[in-house]
Amino acid sequence: MPTHPHxxxxxxxxxxxxMLAYGELVxxxxxxxxxRLAPDLRRRAQLSIMAAAEMRNYQRLVARITELxxxxxxxxxxxxxxxxxxxxxxxxxNWLESLVKVYVGDGIADDFFREVATLxxxxxxxxxxxxxxxxxxxxxxxxxxxxxxxxxxxxxNRLALxxxxxxxxxxSQAQRVAAEHDSLTMLIVEGTGDLAKxxxxxxxxxxxxxxxxxxVGLNN
Amino acid sequence: MPTHPHxxxxxxxxxxxxMLAYGELVxxxxxxxxxRLAPDLRRRAQLSIMAAAEMRNYQRLVARITELxxxxxxxxxxxxxxxxxxxxxxxxxNWLESLVKVYVGDGIADDFFREVATLxxxxxxxxxxxxxxxxxxxxxxxxxxxxxxxxxxxxxNRLALxxxxxxxxxxSQAQRVAAEHDSLTMLIVEGTGDLAKxxxxxxxxxxxxxxxxxxVGLNN
Numbered sequence: 034m035p036t037h038p039h040x041x042x043x044x045x046x047x048x049x050x051x052m053l054a055y056g057e058l059v060x061x062x063x064x065x066x067x068x069r070l071a072p073d074l075r076r077r078a079q080l081s082i083m084a085a086a087e088m089r090n091y092q093r094l095v096a097r098i099t100e101l102x103x104x105x106x107x108x109x110x111x112x113x114x115x116x117x118x119x120x121x122x123x124x125x126x127n128w129l130e131s132l133v134k135v136y137v138g139d140g141i142a143d144d145f146f147r148e149v150a151t152l153x154x155x156x157x158x159x160x161x162x163x164x165x166x167x168x169x170x171x172x173x174x175x176x177x178x179x180x181x182x183x184x185x186x187x188x189x190n191r192l193a194l195x196x197x198x199x200x201x202x203x204x205s206q207a208q209r210v211a212a213e214h215d216s217l218t219m220l221i222v223e224g225t226g227d228l229a230k231x232x233x234x235x236x237x238x239x240x241x242x243x244x245x246x247x248x249v250g251l252n253n
Numbered sequence: 254m255p256t257h258p259h260x261x262x263x264x265x266x267x268x269x270x271x272m273l274a275y276g277e278l279v280x281x282x283x284x285x286x287x288x289r290l291a292p293d294l295r296r297r298a299q300l301s302i303m304a305a306a307e308m309r310n311y312q313r314l315v316a317r318i319t320e321l322x323x324x325x326x327x328x329x330x331x332x333x334x335x336x337x338x339x340x341x342x343x344x345x346x347n348w349l350e351s352l353v354k355v356y357v358g359d360g361i362a363d364d365f366f367r368e369v370a371t372l373x374x375x376x377x378x379x380x381x382x383x384x385x386x387x388x389x390x391x392x393x394x395x396x397x398x399x400x401x402x403x404x405x406x407x408x409x410n411r412l413a414l415x416x417x418x419x420x421x422x423x424x425s426q427a428q429r430v431a432a433e434h435d436s437l438t439m440l441i442v443e444g445t446g447d448l449a450k451x452x453x454x455x456x457x458x459x460x461x462x463x464x465x466x467x468x469v470g471l472n473n
Contacts, residue, residue: 065285085308
């Protein structure tokens with residue numbers, strides 16, 4: 034008997050947490066490598082600190098997967114290919130691209146966490162809200178991107194194009210996840226109510242993304 | 254007027270903290286990359302978690318450098334070449350080599366922190382004792398190395414040789430630091446009392462290292 038009429042199946046929640054946990058592990062991995070692109074030690078350390086924070090979130094997610102009686106490694110395995118695929122196709126070639134990727138990626142990830150939190154039971158809802166990124170991370174990225182554009186407006190088009198490519202790749206990998214993982218798709222569809230609501234969710238994510246682009250002057 | 258007959262000069266302390274901070278930043282960088290050598294996601298995450306912990310120590314050290322009125326980046330710069338040099342000459346080629354490096358490196362670093370803490374004023378002494386590694390890190394490395402040796406005793410010689418090379422490179426870079434950074438050398442020499450005591454300090458570090466090698470079965 035479900036504890037709540039809309040209580041998601043444990044299997045779906047483990048799938049979701051497994052996807053998020055592997056996402057954190059790879060975000061750590063890629064950001065720690067991207068930190069080498071920094072122009073100085075202060076900035077390199079800043080991105081390294083942001084990378085390290087992903088591992089604290091990883092640990093929270095894995096602890097919850099274990100608590101639910103599942104094996105974290107098994108929960109993550111199904112998402113390795115798709116998440117690696119996203120990052121392989123979006124490896125930043127310089128410091129600014131790495132910052133735009135962190136800014137775009139963290140922003141969409143946090144919005145997704147907030148949306149998905151409303152579909153979960155209290156414990157997992159709290160967890161989803163705990164693993165949001167600190168504001169000072171996006172503030173650092175915003176300041177760096179704005180300063181770079183102010184310094185050289187010619188980078189704007191290139192970075193705007195890069196941001197669009199990041200979102201395009203993310204959507205394409207998200208579609209792959211939805212097609213391959215029925216239980217995850219059902220969690221979102223049943224949680225939101227119907228397929229039209231899923232469309233609305235994606236629309237909200239894209240709207241918030243667009244506002245973030247305006248914030249840094251990349252919505253041209 | 255010094256606050257204490259043996260109170261080290263602020264310049265020496267900033268040098269020391271700068272060296273330690275850059276050491277943490279690079280330990281993070283290298284361990285996060287070495288994590289990719291792990292045979293599975295669980296072990297990869299474990300090394301990533303250990304890497305992330307280095308950034309927390311980095312932040313503590315940098316906060317103290319700032320508190321002392323110095324610029325963290327300037328404090329670190331003089332040690333970039335020598336610390337990068339150590340890591341460039343000791344890049345692990347596989348998972349076991351990366352674990353032996355973490356085990357050997359963390360062990361010697363922690364012993365050095367403990368020794369140097371006794372030479373510092375209370376605030377910096379506490380800091381040096383706070384940035385020690387968690388025991389569960391070395392326990393993980395010990396368990397992995399012992400299991401690998403039990404599984405295939407043929408790796409013992411190769412890993413013992415690797416551990417000796419790590420210590421050899423570390424000593425050679427330490428000599429370079431001592432030769433290039435008078436204020437650091439003076440901190441140790443004045444703090445311990447005389448040059449003979451410095452020799453004793455190094456002897457204690459090597460003795461403790463030798464005991465750690467015995468613990469994992471690499472002291473052949």
